[in-house]
Amino acid sequence: MDEAEIRATFSKIIKTEDVSPGIAAIKTLMQMVKVSDVTTLQELRKTMTIATDYMRDMDYPAASISSSSELLLRFISLASLDGVAFSECKRIMIDRGQMFLKKLLDGRGKIAKSASKFILDGSRILTHSRSRGVLYALKEAMGQDKKFEVFVTHSAPDNSGELMKKELDKAGIPSTLILDSAIGYIMETIDFVMVGAEGVAESGGIVNKIGTFTIAMCAKEMKKPFYVMAESFKFSRLFPLGQSDLPLDYKYTSSVRKNMILDKEDPLVDYTPPNYITLLITDIGILTPSGVSDELIKLYI
Amino acid sequence: MSEAVPIDFSYIIDEIRSGTLSQSNEVALKTEEFVERIIAEKDWKNAQELMNLIKAEIKLISEALPLHTISTNILRHVLNIIREEYDIGFKSHVEQSLHQMMTSDSDAMGDYSKMLDGLKTSIIDHLSEYKTELETSIDNIAAQATDHIYTNEIILTFGQSNTVEQFLKAASRTHSFQVIVAENAPSYNGHSMAVSLANHNIQTTVISDTAIFSVMSRVNKVIIGVHSVMANGALKTACGVHAVALAAKHYSVPVMVLTHLYKLSPTYVSSYSFDACSSPASVLPYSFAGDIVSRTNIINPMFDYVPPELVTLFITYQGGNAPSYIYRLLSELYHPDDHEL
Amino acid sequence: MMKENSTAPKNEKKEKVGADGLTKKERRALKVAEKGAPDTPNVKDVKKQPAVQKPSNISDASVSKKERRALKVNQKAPNNISAKPTEVTKEESKEADVNEGKSKALLRAERREIQEKQRLAKLAAKENSLKKDAEPSGDTKNKIKPVSRSPRKYKKELPKESQKKVRLFNHLYCETLNNRGTCIINNVHPTFIALGEQYSSKTIIGSNARCLALLAALKDLIRDFVTPPKQELCRSLESSLNESVKHLQKCRKFAVSMNNAIRHFKVHLTQLNSTDLSDADKKCKLQDVVDVYVSNEIFTAATSISDQVKAKISNNDVIVTYGCSSLIKKILIDSHQDKKFKVVVIEGRGLLEGREMLRQLVNAGIDCSYCLINSATFVMNKANKVLLGAHSLLANGSVMARNGSAQIALIAHSHNKPVLVCCETYKFCERVQVDSIVYNELGDPNKILNIDTAEEESPLRSVSSKTPPESVNLMYDVTPPDFVTAVVTELGFLPCTSVPVVLRIKPVKE
Structure with a gap:
């Protein structure tokens, strides 16, 4: 597959499926493995890495792309494929890949179920921007006949919060759109904050839409719990020391990186350190921020 | 009564309900004996059937005694032991993690119905090790006392706990220190704790719960026992301990929690209240102006929630741990599939 | 001064043998055997008797009498003697005068001999059990002698209960009339005597109540006061007032409100001194001063505070309050006329005052809940605001209030609930304090042992170990200013840290 095809496939998947x-x-990447004509494992790895670079170069948030591709590569390297013919390898990898994908998709349901336990009758929930994980959790809780209220931030600059509100309305969940700057004002009436994550760092902190860190700080000051929904493929070996330590391709899309001076640009994401996070609700269980590193160590070492 | 441990847990449930069996260590030992009897005497062919038997008991207990987690935790741990022995027998390793998701042939996961010879004996062996662990748990915790308490310290404790008592008595053999006991109204079990400590020649002072903040500035350490520990390191304790922990945080006094592993529950608590209250008569006697009592709402909660950031150290028989490590202890004790039963 | 001189030789004599070749003890024993005496059954008197019977040895006798007493006191507190030289000296000389004129009967002598032996035995036993209680016992011996010229009656000193003292609070233990046995007081107006009794038995509690009672007694004193001949009204009234105040301090330490009220009164007394009015007019004016003070500082201030807090209470609020405060009671009952809210009364086990508060609020028709202080974290989640009364406000912004208030403020702060402390400005004080232990009052430790909601007695009552547990009942605690959102006074809502500003402004206004 060449660059153009990769980009086309990627865009198509994002636009047509809600993933x-x-x-x-x-x-x-799985599609690429299926149709590729490479003959050795090394070459396959190389092409996959290149493909990942192409995808990161597109104007989509790079955080989850990076971590999931890393994970898939690791997955492949862990498969005991020594001494097997390459075509056999390919078949095994494709099967494994499908299984992996299936588990990841199932994970969403698990997360929604765990998270819905934290949503009680009469809860007032604050969320930020549009997160699929949070949406599923809220829908699940709605399905369990719970009565609660959601506050969504507009989340400039792309106003994805408005999209979230539309989807909440469709699901019949009472919701209110609030200004990004009204977070401090509303925090004293909120019961807890629930956000998604684009990436989970090794420290246990998260990378998410810009504005998440502010909400987390506010919640901590007002003694409200801060819950994060994150699938396990978003775990990465990143350990940012601060906001400036985040990789550039996380913060800015590729077109921005090419054209303008970055100092004056608005970043897409920010990093929330682990001490502001109460719990991470993942498909491998409910974790405290210190548990994330444990999982990653088990995987990579 | 203790000679013939019944094969029906309902006898033990009755004892717990009536209050004749109240000390946590005794409950733990009785539960463990009960499990041994099930394994030895009941009819089961493979691991899956045995686990189903135990799961049925867990369901029974959690319905009969919703606030009582010691027995259900021990049974959960036994389930984990069974799975472990099964896996060792078949040399497979199933652990839910990122790693496992990547490496396993997933369809083989979770099937415990193959017959395995020697499963029964290996489980019983493992259980007898576990029994020794339960029996020596308090002593092992008490043996660490001299690491934590030094001479001329002032220690604050709240109400009554057998574990804390043994801990302080062990330390008093080599060091001399003072203990301040908060009386823990309305059960006032702090009084009997103070008497017991004083009989061991430990200099004790009893204060009312109102004076906790006042004396905290002079206290060196706070040592408390708990009812149970939540999965994120939060505590479920006697009512009033949250105030102690807050005062300790304000004066930067370390809070040390003595706990046994069977008190660790794999549940998360989503709200601050445990929805359990006991009789209001211990708060305001009926003899006080009956008409006032009938027009007032009297609150007497049983438990208190203490968030994990207020706890400095957990001391178990294995040693000291930070609250952020509790998730690790839990993953060693229970299998994730058994968290929700 | 005389005392100090005699102290030195006394101390020396303790080790030495006297001129007649006897040690002090032997000499004393001789004197005891030779008794006859005036008809005073007092223990102290008996001690002095033998000395007095030998008129030729009066100086020796007085010295040895002092010496004897000093011996006993020195065994417990060598410092005390020098601490109170003048008082004892005066007593010495007066006693010597008195004893000289009395007759001696044989029967009485025999009775006294028996009493003396019993007394010595009792003192020996007491010394053994009270070896730790250095200062208080010493104080007792000195304080118990009233200072006056009329024939006194000494009463037998009843043995004190051996006080279990907690080392941590050693500096807070002090001798009060309560645990001293009976004593006759002179030169104090009967209203003050009754008042002292009410204070020490805790019949009157609460800083406003105590202050009002004090001022009412003060008015009685003014009304009944008769200027002694050749003396000035104001000066003599002041000294009489001082006597009474001293007596009351012995019954129970003064509240800050009472101190401030007395100080205010004395200022006016001094001002009045320089005017030319008749005694009757002066008395009238003084009574007016007291009335105006009460009306302005206490009642009007209370109304003003109540109105301000009422404005901050919204409908369907849940208000948490602690213990019993007359001001908070007034605020809640007044606000109940216009607004609908719920009150949670939190109780502390020291004085169980919350019950009284509960009774009054329920009778006023307010929807109340009641719980003990251990449930404070449980109720704080649903609360909207916390209202606390105060004993006084200190100059560094700390609030001195009933024991347990600091804990409530701490819990409210950790749940981000606003804490309002309601306090009239007359309770502001220039003292500073950072924690609750350096300066506090100790209540009756038996209050900890009495449990009225349990069927069985506390095991602490029947403990039989060598080192029994001690119980401590602190009366007050100090809340740091970070926990308090605002202080409500008649001058308005103030931050805690504005206390010194108010203290600076207030005297100027008067």
Whole structure:
């Protein structure tokens, strides 16, 4: 597959299916493995890495793309494929890949179920921007006949919060759109904050839409719990020391990076350190921020 | 009564309900004996059937005693032991993690119905090790006392706990220190704790719960026992301990929690209240102006929630741990599939 | 001064043998055997008797009498003697005068011999059990002697309960009339005597109540006061007032409100001194001063505070309050006329005052809940605001209030609930304090042992170990200013840290 095809497949998947860029990346890579004509494992790896670079270069948030591709590559390297013919390898990898994908998609349901336990009758929930994980959790809770209220931030600059509100209305969940700057004002009446994540760092902190860190700080000050929904493929080995330590391709899309001076640009994401996070609700269980590193160590070492 | 441990847990449930069996260590030992009897005497052919038997008991207990987690935790741990022995027998390793998701042939996961010889004996062996662990748990915790308490310290404790008592008595053999006991109204079990400590020649002072903040500025350490520990390191304790922990945080006094592993529950608590209250008569006696009592709402909660950031250290028989490590202890004790039963 | 001189030789004599070749003890024993005496059954008197019977040895006798007493006191507190030289000296000389004129009967002598032996035995036993209680016992011996010229009656000193003292609070233990046994007081107006009794038995509690009672007694004193001949009204009234105040301090330490009220009164007394009015007019004016003070500082201030807090209470609020405060009671009952809210009364086990508060609020028709302080974290989640009364406000912004208020403020702060402390400005004080232990009052430790909601007695009552547990009942605690959102006074809502500003402004206004 060449560059143009990769990009086309990737965009198509994102537009037609409602999946996170990470999953779309995995699907694209799987497709590539299926149709590729390479003959050795090394070459396959190389092409996959290059494909990942192409995908990161597009104007989609790079955080989850990076982590999921990393994970898939690791997955492949862990498969015990020594001494097997390459065509056999390919078949095994494709099967494994499908299984992996299936588990990831199932994970969403698990997360929604765990998260819905935290939503009680009469809860007032604050969320930020549009997150599929949070949406599923709220829908699940609605399905359990719970009565609660959601506050969504507009979340400039792309106003994805408005999209979230539309979807909440469709699901019949009472919701209110609030200004990004009204977070401090509303926090004293909120019961807890629930956000998604684009990436989970090794420290246990998260990378998410810009504005998340502010909400987390406010919640901590007002003693409100801060819950994060994150699928396990979003775990990465990143360990940012601060906002400036985040990789550039996370913060800015590729077109922005090429054209303008970055200092004056608005970043897409920010990093929330682990001490502001109460719990991470993932498909491998409910974790405290210190548990994330444990999982990653088990995987990579 | 203790000679013939019944094969029906309902006897133990009755004892717990009536209050004759109240000490956590005794409950733990009785539960463990009960499990041994099930394994030895009941009819089961493979691991899956045995686990189903135990799961049925867990369901029974959690319905009969919703606030009582010691027995259900021990049974959960036994389920984990069964799975472990099964896996060792078949040399497979199933652990839910990122790693496992990547490496396993997933369809083989979770099937415990193959017959395995020697499963029964290996489980019983493992259980007898576990029993020794339960029996020596308090002593092992008490043995760490001299690491944490030094001479001329002032220690604050709240109400009554057998574990804390043994801990302080062990330390008093080599060091001399003072203990301040908060009386823990309305059960006032702090009084009997103070008497018990004083009989061991430990200099004790009893204060009312109102004075906790006042004396905290002079206290060196706070040592408390708990009812149970939540999965994120939060505590479910006697009512009033949250105030102690807050005061300790304000004066930067370390809070040390003595706990046994069977008190660790894999549940998360989503709200601050445990929805359990006991009789209001211990708060305001009926003899006080009956008409006032009938027009007032009297609150007497049983438990208190203490968030994990207020706890400095958990001391178990294995040693000291930070609250952020509790998730690790939990993953060693219970299998994730057994968290929700 | 005389005392100090005699102290030195006394101390020396303790080790030495006297001129007649006897040690002090032997000499004393001789004197005891030779008794006859005036008809005073007092223990102290008995001690002095033998000395007095030998008129030729009066100086020796007085010295040895002092010496004897000093011996006993020195065994417990070598410092005390020098601490109160003048008082004892005066007593010495007066006693010597008195004893000289009395007759001696044989029967009485025999009775006294028996009493003396019993007394010595009792003192020996007491010394053994009270070896730790250095200062208080010493104080007792000195304080118990009233200072006056009329024939006194000494009463037998009843043995004190051996006080279990907690080392941490050693500096807070002090001798009060309560645990001293009976004593006759002179030169104090009967209203003050009754008042002292009410204070020490805790019949009157609460800083406003105590202050009002004090001022009412003060008015009685003014009304009944008769200027002694050749003396000035104001000066003599002041000294009489000082006597009474001293007596009351012995019954129970003064509240800050009472101190401030007395100080205010004395200022006016001094001002009045320089005017030319008749005694009757002066008395009238003084009574007016007291009335105006009460009306302005206490009642009007209360109304003003109540109105301000009422404005901050919204309908369907849940208000948490602690213990019993007359001001908070007034605020809640007044606000109940216009607004609908719920009150949670939190109780502390020291004085169980919350019950009284509960009774009054329920009778006023307010929807109340009641719980003990251990449930404070449980109720704080649903609360909207916390209203606390105060004993006084200190100059560094700390609030001194009933024991347990600091804990409530801490819990409210951790749940981000606003804490309002309601306090009239007359309770502001220039003292500073950072924690609750350096300066506090100790209540009756038996209050900890009495449990009225349990069927069985507390095990602490029947403990039989060598080192029994001690119980401590602190009366007050100090809340740091970070926990308090605002202080409501008649001058308005103030931040905690504005206390010194108010203290600076207030005297100027008067």
